[in-house]
Amino acid sequence: MTAGYEHLEYRRLRAPQEDGTALFDPTWDRVGAIVDRNAQRHAQALYDVHGKCLRALADQARQELVDAAQRWTATYRDVSFVAHRDPTRIFLAGHQPQMFHPGVWLKNFALDRLAADHNAVGVNLIVDSDTIRGNTLRVPGGSPETPNVANIAFDASGPVVPFEERQILDRQIFEQFAGQAGRQIAPLIRTPVLQQYWPLVQSRAAESDRLGLCLAQARHQLEGQWNLKTLEIPQSAICDSTSFRWFLCHLLDELPRFREIHNAILGQYRRSHRIRSAVHPASDLAQNGDWIEAPFWIWSVDSPRRRRLFVRRRGPSMMELTNRDGLTVTLPLGSGDLSGAVDGLHDLAEQGVRIRSRALITTMWARIALGDLFIHGIGGAKYDQVTSALIAGFFGLQPSQFLTVSATLHLPIQHPASPSLEAPGFYQQQLRRLEYQPDRFLDLRPDSAAAEARQLAEEKWLWINNTITPENYRERFFSIRRLNRRLQAWVEPQRQLVLQDLKCAEQAATATAIHTWREYGFCLFPGETLRDFFCRLLPKRA
Numbered sequence: 001m002t003a004g005y006e007h008l009e010y011r012r013l014r015a016p017q018e019d020g021t022a023l024f025d026p027t028w029d030r031v032g033a034i035v036d037r038n039a040q041r042h043a044q045a046l047y048d049v050h051g052k053c054l055r056a057l058a059d060q061a062r063q064e065l066v067d068a069a070q071r072w073t074a075t076y077r078d079v080s081f082v083a084h085r086d087p088t089r090i091f092l093a094g095h096q097p098q099m100f101h102p103g104v105w106l107k108n109f110a111l112d113r114l115a116a117d118h119n120a121v122g123v124n125l126i127v128d129s130d131t132i133r134g135n136t137l138r139v140p141g142g143s144p145e146t147p148n149v150a151n152i153a154f155d156a157s158g159p160v161v162p163f164e165e166r167q168i169l170d171r172q173i174f175e176q177f178a179g180q181a182g183r184q185i186a187p188l189i190r191t192p193v194l195q196q197y198w199p200l201v202q203s204r205a206a207e208s209d210r211l212g213l214c215l216a217q218a219r220h221q222l223e224g225q226w227n228l229k230t231l232e233i234p235q236s237a238i239c240d241s242t243s244f245r246w247f248l249c250h251l252l253d254e255l256p257r258f259r260e261i262h263n264a265i266l267g268q269y270r271r272s273h274r275i276r277s278a279v280h281p282a283s284d285l286a287q288n289g290d291w292i293e294a295p296f297w298i299w300s301v302d303s304p305r306r307r308r309l310f311v312r313r314r315g316p317s318m319m320e321l322t323n324r325d326g327l328t329v330t331l332p333l334g335s336g337d338l339s340g341a342v343d344g345l346h347d348l349a350e351q352g353v354r355i356r357s358r359a360l361i362t363t364m365w366a367r368i369a370l371g372d373l374f375i376h377g378i379g380g381a382k383y384d385q386v387t388s389a390l391i392a393g394f395f396g397l398q399p400s401q402f403l404t405v406s407a408t409l410h411l412p413i414q415h416p417a418s419p420s421l422e423a424p425g426f427y428q429q430q431l432r433r434l435e436y437q438p439d440r441f442l443d444l445r446p447d448s449a450a451a452e453a454r455q456l457a458e459e460k461w462l463w464i465n466n467t468i469t470p471e472n473y474r475e476r477f478f479s480i481r482r483l484n485r486r487l488q489a490w491v492e493p494q495r496q497l498v499l500q501d502l503k504c505a506e507q508a509a510t511a512t513a514i515h516t517w518r519e520y521g522f523c524l525f526p527g528e529t530l531r532d533f534f535c536r537l538l539p540k541r542a
Contacts, residue, residue, distance in 0.1 A: 094125030163212030
């Protein structure tokens with residue numbers, strides 16, 4: 001059995017469903033003990049990383065992280081608070097630079113609060129190696145009774161490239177976004193925080209043409225206005241640090257062993273939890289001849305579409321790296337000192353070659369090297385259970401424990417209470433019964449019309465009660481269908497009433513779905529609503 005299986009702890013984490021609720025797993029009061037235990041595990045990290053103790057490499061990584069994050073953040077907001085924090089104690093969170101929903105944003109507020117309570121430096125990682133999912137934001141509009149949804153573009157659509165490379169493509173669309181989104185949502189929300197946020201985005205866009213950078217830095221500026229004291233840094237800067245490059249080269253040199261453990265753990269995870277998807281929670285690392293897939297992305301600034309990285313040995317002291325799509329480079333990588341390989345990665349970066357960690361490696365490095373506590377959302381927490389097993393299986397270390405934070409907040413739309421209606425499915429079933437069982441809905445009055453309907457119904461039941469034989473089954477079927485059709489005239493009034501109720505029920509269900517969708521971007525909410533929400537969920541400051 002591969003070491004690390006005991007850490008495949010599958011927990012059914014589920015985002016809170018009710019408005020205004022949150023998930024903290026483990027609970028807030030246990031964080032102090034978790035941080036202390038994680039610090040002890042850091043002190044015991046004696047794994048040899050090609051001549052460097054992992055603990056020493058992690059100490060170097062933390063110093064590089066704090067220095068780089070201070071420099072980065074200082075370009076757009078104050079960082080003087082760092083002087084009053086312990087630079088060796090670091091708490092981390094991370095997400096893509098998007099206009100995410102308030103449940104994701106709660107991680108940033110939890111990071112600020114926990115870092116302050118434990119005298120730590122809070123650092124949020126901007127995951128800019130991920131690709132942008134779209135160029136629009138879903139914005140509700142219409143009236144509270146009959147709302148609608150529009151996808152408002154904040155930039156032109158473009159090639160699928162990582163956030164690190166994604167430029168603002170259409171300044172006119174970019175500049176007009178806040179006005180269009182504001183007009184759409186105005187009947188429902190009068191003062192969305194978009195009114196404060198987008199001018200900050202536009203201000204950052206005057207300094208940079210990178211879309212993700214503008215979105216992230218403006219959001220971080222807004223957090224600063226709300227007195228959050230954290231640093232931020234792009235994941236790309238982490239990947240370009242000396243300590244991470246040393247770690248990367250070590251994984252490349254040990255790739256056959258890493259791949260074997262990685263794939264075995266994923267296979268066991270899927271079998272244990274009956275997962276059929278070959279890409280959940282991550283894909284196996286492939287091998288094609290002597291080419292082995294590494295858990296990294298590679299691209300160049302000239303061709304910024306990210307691809308999976310494949311590597312192979314080329315003699316005892318050289319390694320080939322390729323994206324299998326026209327980009328192939330070499331790296332001096334022997335089995336001894338990694339300094340030459342680290343310098344080689346620096347040279348490749350100067351030539352425009354980008355090598356970035358994929359999700360499991362991003363959080364693996366954060367947990368074994370960069371910090372004492374990592375704050376995940378629901379999605380990250382699920383796949384990082386595999387990361388825990390990898391840390392144990394590959395490094396032989398007790399993995400640090402992370403915190404999972406998520407929440408649900410609905411837009412504060414004042415809408416009338418829904419009428420007392422059943423769900424649409426109830427009325428659809430009623431329509432089906434009117435079609436196939438009209439005799440059960442007959443209003444039998446003592447007149448000639450009622451007499452005709454009774455006669456048709458009686459004839460139908462004679463066929464229903466008649467024994468089915470090979471000789472009569474076709475005649476029986478078509479006769480019952482003919483009689484049902486003839487009875488429709490007597491149930492038409494009931495049908496119209498049910499159709500009216502169905503229309504009202506569908507409108508109510510649509511309105512409720514629009515009102516209660518939990519994925520609306522934070523910038524669509526009133527600032528007061530967001531601040532009250534976060535303050536209510538987080539414990540008082542220590």
